[in-house]
Amino acid sequence: MKLTNEFSYPGTLKILALMMSATVLSACGSGESQNTQSAATDQSTTNQSNESAESNGDDSGSDPSDTSDEGDQVSNNPDETNTLPGWILSSEAESAAVMLDDSGQPAQVNVQAVSAIEQSGQGYTVVMASGMPDYQVVIDEAVLTSLSSRPRANSDFATGSPDVAIGDVVEFGQDIGYNSNTSCALDAGQGYWPPGPVCPEVMDKTGTFPNQPAQTSETCETGLGSVGFWVNGTSVYNWGDGQSYNNEGVWQTLAPVAEQYDVDVCGGHAAQGDYHHHYYSSCLADMVGDTGMGHSPIYGYAADGYAIYGPWEAQGQLAISSWEVRDYSASEATGCSDGARSCVLNDQYDVSQGTRTVSSGPGFSAVVRTLSNNELVAENGYYKEDFYWNTALTAQGGNYLDQYNGHSDSERGYHYHVTAREENGKLIPAFPYTVGDRFAGELQSNALTSCGGRLPGGPGRG
Numbered sequence: 538m539k540l541t542n543e544f545s546y547p548g549t550l551k552i553l554a555l556m557m558s559a560t561v562l563s564a565c566g567s568g569e570s571q572n573t574q575s576a577a578t579d580q581s582t583t584n585q586s587n588e589s590a591e592s593n594g595d596d597s598g599s600d601p602s603d604t605s606d607e608g609d610q611v612s613n614n615p616d617e618t619n620t621l622p623g624w625i626l627s628s629e630a631e632s633a634a635v636m637l638d639d640s641g642q643p644a645q646v647n648v649q650a651v652s653a654i655e656q657s658g659q660g661y662t663v664v665m666a667s668g669m670p671d672y673q674v675v676i677d678e679a680v681l682t683s684l685s686s687r688p689r690a691n692s693d694f695a696t697g698s699p700d701v702a703i704g705d706v707v708e709f710g711q712d713i714g715y716n717s718n719t720s721c722a723l724d725a726g727q728g729y730w731p732p733g734p735v736c737p738e739v740m741d742k743t744g745t746f747p748n749q750p751a752q753t754s755e756t757c758e759t760g761l762g763s764v765g766f767w768v769n770g771t772s773v774y775n776w777g778d779g780q781s782y783n784n785e786g787v788w789q790t791l792a793p794v795a796e797q798y799d800v801d802v803c804g805g806h807a808a809q810g811d812y813h814h815h816y817y818s819s820c821l822a823d824m825v826g827d828t829g830m831g832h833s834p835i836y837g838y839a840a841d842g843y844a845i846y847g848p849w850e851a852q853g854q855l856a857i858s859s860w861e862v863r864d865y866s867a868s869e870a871t872g873c874s875d876g877a878r879s880c881v882l883n884d885q886y887d888v889s890q891g892t893r894t895v896s897s898g899p900g901f902s903a904v905v906r907t908l909s910n911n912e913l914v915a916e917n918g919y920y921k922e923d924f925y926w927n928t929a930l931t932a933q934g935g936n937y938l939d940q941y942n943g944h945s946d947s948e949r950g951y952h953y954h955v956t957a958r959e960e961n962g963k964l965i966p967a968f969p970y971t972v973g974d975r976f977a978g979e980l981q982s983n984a985l986t987s988c989g990g991r992l993p994g995g996p997g998r999g
């Protein structure tokens with residue numbers, strides 16, 4: 538296993554954002570079919586959000602704070618008692634250092650507006666964002682090493698190596714020498730993104746989140762596309778990248794693993810123009826001031842309204858995912874008769890439901906090729922089907938999270954965590970990474986996604 542994407546963390550802790558060997562060209566957004574799909578996707582999202590805001594306005598005209606049906610009238614000074622906290626609002630004067638909008642002007646960054654609306658007696662927070670974070674990364678030895686040691690550095694970079702030096706401050710979208718996807722305009726991110734992903738675009742994003750989330754009794758799986766907003770207005774994506782071994786739909790690849798070479802120095806990339814993180818980002822941690830000295834602050838919100846906190850439960854203590862990799866030994870409840878990837882669990886949430894035979898996945902030491910022509914070892918933990926929810930861990934309480942990757946405390950109520958484990962002073966993303974494979978809370982009709990995801994399935998959608 539080889540570690541990559543190393544980031545510096547405030548203080549002395551070094552954070553490593555990913556693992557294993559080789560690069561994946563973005564399943565998130567390379568390929569011709571995605572361009573044709575993107576317009577429809579973006580439009581449906583925008584329309585859905587706008588319709589929600591408008592109907593909310595019609596339904597509750599008595600609420601003076603409801604100006605959400607006119608984007609330019611939305612209050613930029615939310616009443617904190619009426620909206621969810623933590624959003625990173627940009628002032629009028631703040632704009633991107635590199636990224637430009639459609640009219641060629643510097644893009645607005647972070648969250649443009651947060652407002653309160655009421656619908657059927659429920660309070661909601663409406664967030665409008667460009668999808669452009671104003672990240673800055675200081676290049677230190679660890680970052681430089683991770684860039685220089687990319688297995689395909691010779692072709693990933695125009696000159697064969699990154700065009701940065703230790704001490705440089707890299708702005709979001711700044712050319713650091715990558716041979717970026719041809720979708721990237723020369724003055725809007727070309728050179729900042731590794732070759733796989735399409736470049737992000739300035740979006741007109743709206744997310745509506747219930748202020749009082751409610752636990753759901755239904756099974757509601759997260760899907761491809763946005764499943765929440767980070768507090769800087771970028772998108773939360775789940776574990777998936779829409780890919781599977783031999784495209785058979787079983788042995789589904791995990792974006793944080795398979796796309797580890799398809800993310801920028803902040804651990805993000807775009808699909809259909811939508812910049813997102815599937816997992817912990819040290820740049821986001823910097824932005825919210827998470828120093829790991831106590832329980833992490835809020836990093837974002839899932840579509841069900843529950844907050845997603847950072848990886849720390851307390852000083853020096855990480856919140857711990859209760860999802861574990863299966864023991865494939867024939868003698869184990871999670872195993873297969875041949876000890877290999879020849880069966881899947883009937884229910885990843887209930888090991889007692891047994892297994893069923895499926896077409897075999899690759900061996901644990903097999904090398905698989907990613908969409909970006911990088912080669913990775915398909916070790917246990919490479920596929921979603923390698924995992925199961927260990928109820929015994931959740932039952933221990935404390936830092937162990939539930940099946941949704943959340944837990945409750947008296948101060949924060951129910952909340953999710955970004956999950957990572959620490960290895961040699963580095964943080965490595967831990968499945969399911971953010972909000973679990975399923976939402977803990979109910980998705981309202983105005984939510985930015987629906988159970989199973991807004992987007993149709995298919996390769997390269999994550």
Ligand SMILES: [Zn+2]
Nearest residue numbers: 846850856954
């Ligand atoms: Zn917590």
Ligand SMILES: [Zn+2]
Nearest residue numbers: 565774792999
């Ligand atoms: Zn992605």
